[in-house]
Amino acid sequence: MLPYQSLIVIEPNINVPIYRQIAGKLVALIQSGKIIPGAYLPGTREMAAITKVHRNTVINAYNELVFQGWAEAIPKKGYQIISELPVLKPRSYHPEVNFSNAPGADDIYFDRSLEHYYPGALSTVPKIIINDGFPDIDTVPFEEIMREYRNIMRAGTLKHMMSEHYDGGTPNLKNSACHFLNQTRGLHISPENIMITKGAQMAIYLASAILLKPGDHVVTCDPNYFMADEIFRRKGAIIHRVPEEHEGMDIQQLEDILKRVPVKLLYIIPHHHHPTTVTMSANRRMQLLNLVEKYQLWIIEDDYDYDFHYQNSPILPLASADHSGRIIYVGSFTKLLGPSFRMGYLIGGKALIKQANSYMRLIDLRGDSIMECALASLIDNGELSRHINRAKKLYSKRCDDAATLISNKLTHALAFHKPQGGMALWLKFKPEFPLNQVMDKAVQQGLYLAGSAYFQAEYKEVNGIRFGFASLTEAELTQAVDILEKIVRR
Numbered sequence: 001m002l003p004y005q006s007l008i009v010i011e012p013n014i015n016v017p018i019y020r021q022i023a024g025k026l027v028a029l030i031q032s033g034k035i036i037p038g039a040y041l042p043g044t045r046e047m048a049a050i051t052k053v054h055r056n057t058v059i060n061a062y063n064e065l066v067f068q069g070w071a072e073a074i075p076k077k078g079y080q081i082i083s084e085l086p087v088l089k090p091r092s093y094h095p096e097v098n099f100s101n102a103p104g105a106d107d108i109y110f111d112r113s114l115e116h117y118y119p120g121a122l123s124t125v126p127k128i129i130i131n132d133g134f135p136d137i138d139t140v141p142f143e144e145i146m147r148e149y150r151n152i153m154r155a156g157t158l159k160h161m162m163s164e165h166y167d168g169g170t171p172n173l174k175n176s177a178c179h180f181l182n183q184t185r186g187l188h189i190s191p192e193n194i195m196i197t198k199g200a201q202m203a204i205y206l207a208s209a210i211l212l213k214p215g216d217h218v219v220t221c222d223p224n225y226f227m228a229d230e231i232f233r234r235k236g237a238i239i240h241r242v243p244e245e246h247e248g249m250d251i252q253q254l255e256d257i258l259k260r261v262p263v264k265l266l267y268i269i270p271h272h273h274h275p276t277t278v279t280m281s282a283n284r285r286m287q288l289l290n291l292v293e294k295y296q297l298w299i300i301e302d303d304y305d306y307d308f309h310y311q312n313s314p315i316l317p318l319a320s321a322d323h324s325g326r327i328i329y330v331g332s333f334t335k336l337l338g339p340s341f342r343m344g345y346l347i348g349g350k351a352l353i354k355q356a357n358s359y360m361r362l363i364d365l366r367g368d369s370i371m372e373c374a375l376a377s378l379i380d381n382g383e384l385s386r387h388i389n390r391a392k393k394l395y396s397k398r399c400d401d402a403a404t405l406i407s408n409k410l411t412h413a414l415a416f417h418k419p420q421g422g423m424a425l426w427l428k429f430k431p432e433f434p435l436n437q438v439m440d441k442a443v444q445q446g447l448y449l450a451g452s453a454y455f456q457a458e459y460k461e462v463n464g465i466r467f468g469f470a471s472l473t474e475a476e477l478t479q480a481v482d483i484l485e486k487i488v489r490r
């Protein structure tokens, strides 16, 4: 007899009735060839003793097998596995790890350059994690989010939602987001101009997927948000780079490229550039808008963290200016509520949004309608704006603290400018402090530098990393800078 004791282990903490668990395990044994067609199952009394359950539970499990067509009850003999099943070669009794023999990375078409650099193995939980520029989770209005989420689940709207088809987001979030974006960013959009996405990342992907053909020319800044680079590369685009300077993209160099090649798309992050945090000056924005008209370019304007600007009021996006409709505006709620809230948006002309909706359906049929409705309520009842105002004060102070600490202790080893907004600093280490070494040494001292780091492949010379300050207390900031100071001590 098979060692049923070790093969049928009941899991008390899962929400599956015991008879169904037993039936499921028996089916798996039949499917793997360990119980062969025509075999008799142990008697119900015996199986009850083996599995330490009531005999009726075993009877229910066996009847479930009969019901599913795996076994039949033979009067006076017991339960027999039906003999018409194909005979499978029995495999070992060791617990199977189904994917242990799966093809390795070399057999899969997926670019290895997408693999991130992680500083040495994390043997202990780090004392401090410096992220890419995420909000402080403790400030996020979770209670309010949960209340709205619960209300939607309760209100009997779920049934209604199941029969609805939402193109590019629930109508209430599209409405509320339009209202919010028109008010805060000077846009003039209506729901047909917006599509809700899972973060800004998906919006960049969708816009690129519907605009770009292999061989199209794309211009980006140098350095550029590497995850956008990767999308353009995957679409087969030819990427041209224009240096990012203290005032933003070098417009003269951009025009030089525009004169030479038929550029299809320009990807820019003018408000708080990633990775450098630079805000593009008003003057360069005007020049850029002129070029967009002159050369009939498409632009993806990535405004992933517009809402936190500290030195003055935020500069309105290019998309809010008078333009011919070729600016695609991309943004996110993830920088307001935390990266796990996958809510962002794509904004553009009606035809573009329609195409993006069709494309989206290939990967996601519905979106997260319940969370979308909860977010719409947070916008409508003013909770989101109150959260932004509260968080802005806190992050502004943390930005000052981080800049002061770094100026006082680290400027012999790195260069940085205090940004006008956003949630990260851009630290460019001098070449004598290679970033991978700094990151490895830091992790050994309990400081995990998890921000986007630019020191590999084409960004070898950059040697820079994003230092998210918004989620760190003053004490954590001080401790983090002290650790870095020790590492780069002369």
Ligand SMILES: Cc1ncc(COP(=O)(O)O)c(C=O)c1O
Binding pocket: 132, 198, 199, 200, 201, 202, 225, 269, 274, 302, 304, 331, 332, 333, 334, 335, 339, 343, 344
């Ligand atoms: C410049 C830039 N664009 C887009 C994104 C994607 O943001 P989301 O989390 O909303 O997908 C990020 C993420 O940090 C980013 O830095």
